[in-house]
Amino acid sequence: MAAQMEVVLGVIILGFLFSVRGIEGRRVGVVESFEYTGISCRAHTVSIKDFGGVGDGKTSNTEAFRNAVVHLSRFSYTGGGLLYVPAGRWLTGNFNLTSHFTLYLARDAVILASQDINDWPLAKPLPSYGHGREAPGGRYTSFIFGTNLTDVILTGEGGTIDGQGEAWWRKFHGGKLKYTRPHLVEIMHSTSFQISNLTLLNSPFWTLHPVYSSNVIIQALRILAPVKSPNTDGIDPDSCTNVRIEDVHIVSGDDCIAVKSGWDEYGIQYGMPTKHLVIRRLTCISPYSAMIALGSEMSGGIEDVRAEDLTAINTESGIRIKTALGRGGYVKDIYVRGMKMHTMKWAFWMDGNYGSHPDGHYNPKARPVVQGINYRDIVAENVTMAAQFKGISGDPFTGICISNATIGMNPKSKEEPWTCSDVQGITSRVTPRPCNKLLHANVVTCAFPKESLPIDEVKLKKCVYKVKNNP
Template sequence: MEELKVISTTSTTISFELKSSKPYYLEKKYQLYVNSDYMGDVDRSVWTVKNLQPSGQYEITLKNEKTGERLTVFQQTKPETAYINVKDFGAVGDGKRLDTFSIQAAIMACPDGGRVYFPEGVYLIYPIFLKSNITIELGKGAVLLGAKEREMYPILPGEIDSQEFKNGYLGSWEGETNNMFASLITGISVENVNVIGDGIIDGNSSFDTWWYDAKVKRIAWRPRTVYLNKCKNVLIEGITIKNSPSWTIHPLMSQNLKFVNLNIENPKDAPNTDGLDPESCKDVLIVGTRFSVGDDCIAIKSGKLSVSQKLPMPSENLIIRNCLMEYGHGAVVIGSEMSGGVKNVHVENCIFRKTDRGIRIKTRRGRGKTGVIDEIHASNIRMEGVLTPFTINSFYFCDADGNTEYVWSKEKLPVDDRTPYVGNIYLKDITCIDTQVAAGYMYGLPERKIERVDMENIYVNFDSNAKPDYPEMLSFVEEMCRNGFYLNNIKKLKLKNVIVENAATEPFIKLNIDEEYVE
């Protein structure tokens, strides 16, 4: 019997997850009833019931007419102290008039426990700032549309004068303190916030604006679409976020976060438009979300060495479940900015479709001794048309010094304060079809090998029409096509029922493995 559980509740929405052995989609379709009223069919593991009443008691039932199966949950929505319509504060929503000040006034006027509502319309805005203890709801047909003139965006300084670095760390760019533009939705030290609904947050970016010559800093670095700095207890649920100037959702030094049933869309060629990048965050749930982006779908980070020396704050306790990742550079990625460490990550019941890499770990010398990656678990995943499903790259050639000999050397260098660590990696029950470049590419440092890699019930089948490409981003690697697993510099390697079919090379190339277990 499948299990139906509540994963988030607000005053007007309830999100559910139906446990299933099939990733993302359900094995069979159900009919959804709310208080005996038929609401439509459900074919995905995660969905949201919307447009409910505050403090309402609801009976949620799933029925399968063919099997007679019936699953019911009783759930009460949360109370609400106030309802505020942004149009009552002067917002027009015609896509022409700037509505920023009207919307900000509505947010600031909203009492604790209240809800700020956006009815149908296109609201042209510059960045708006969240405050604690409120809900933002985008109704059906509501669009928050980013204005294009960067000169009008507020700037968040990289660091403000503060007695403690954590309190002063404000603006960020690729793992370091740096001046950045405020994001369309910016939260700084807020808590107990919900951003929910049927609507859209559109960064309105293009190759004529934010994506043009993207690696050049103009006034300040590009904004995100949603930026959460030192926030707690935040739920983002149900909405679509698209056309982001850079990373779409970027939580930094935040905790107790839920990202539920989202749709994140950026063009495949849009630079640095990662989907969701938790950085130095704790207790994060990402569930039921679809990604189709121009860079990594999910990239878990924890800053570069300069930040970790002041504040070594890891990303830890992250769950990614029942998500669909499409077209990104990597589906679930760790690094390369990981100097604070990344620990205890679980990726479950997901589909990766036509991403460059699947489970991807990238680090390099210079990330530091606090750059510990450990207890990474991935299970029950289906990969379709992924170039290289599994990679661990300890020679990632990013940053100004990325092509120096210190980074690319395959010689055994001294272990010092700049040397990162890759610990225990567990991969289980994963099917990869129409694979292109290599089954896997795992290359640890000779002076500090990957501690442990366990692969169990892994099936990789190659596309007969695959084209050559690079398995990972490091100096001097050659293009590959339909290669098996390349495994180098690993202390403990366990292979149980790992099958590679239709490869153009041997299934496994193993170098510098200290202990190996094959079943």
């Protein structure tokens, strides 16, 4: 009951912030028409009801979803296919996506994840992790999953994908799981993926996990989980290139967005960075974690991240960089501007001694590089500590720039506003005054690139459909 109340509270807080754009739906007799904006339109449309789907919240629709996707896969090279999910509560086990495919959820459609652990097949660990993130063995396959695909869309009229994660959280806390919990949505080794205009609810583990993928568009999502639910990250771009995240509102038990690229020696060997990432108009509530975290699994590298128009409310930290000896890799060319924060423990946090290791085979001499970190145009209030910056002895974090930042401290805080070690950089027009390791300059504006990235040039099409509304 407490977990449900937290989610309800999150919905109330964010309700005035969130609006679904560019979508209309209406019923005309036995025909339902709808439209969406997407990277592609489809030539063939079917409803989950055409495959025997029953939206009563009790009947298993696993075979219906799997059969519908197999049917639409036949049209991959003749215009693609769209699977329409009408209003109802559609219980199902895991199912896979296909190329040139759209999954569309109507306004009151809810896809419910099965709570039967037998409905969740096992998979091998990711090669850049070499290890289940929570256990030595493999992991449970994500609820909605796709690999080696192109041109895939998950969208709708504000419909919901509910992972029903509470049973997984109980098993995790009770030490009853031999394998890593599943993600809610995962796309892997794929290109041209869009997810938009949906609510993602109660993931068992990380919510949305694009990995080893490129040209990813994430727009107008609500991602909700109880703030004490374990490891329910909102979005985890992982070894991805050209990703655009816009107009997303997250209530989470962990980082709202966690940027990753592999774990220790496995990530170093795999060598696939996350780069060219855009984040705009993000709202985050996460009392025990960060609005945007870079790492801690960053062994393949993270570079060219551009984040702007950010709002954090009752969140542990604003921007957090997490790494450690043995990680290797790098975090560089990070640009943040236009950030508002309300009730925070830290506005900024960098930690060079964070996180566990997959096994004992990592190289403790694999030193991560952190450089070129730019923050500007920031207002915060009711903050316990302005920043905690801890680099690595003999391997300082360099090129830190903070400009035009006003951080209002909680008057009851007894902490030093700034804690700094093994860092180098410059600040300008920052209050309270930063530590001496960050040199003070009168007029400096930290960098933010003017040129756009290729993912910003992707234009969405208007697609209009009609589907028979079978009783």
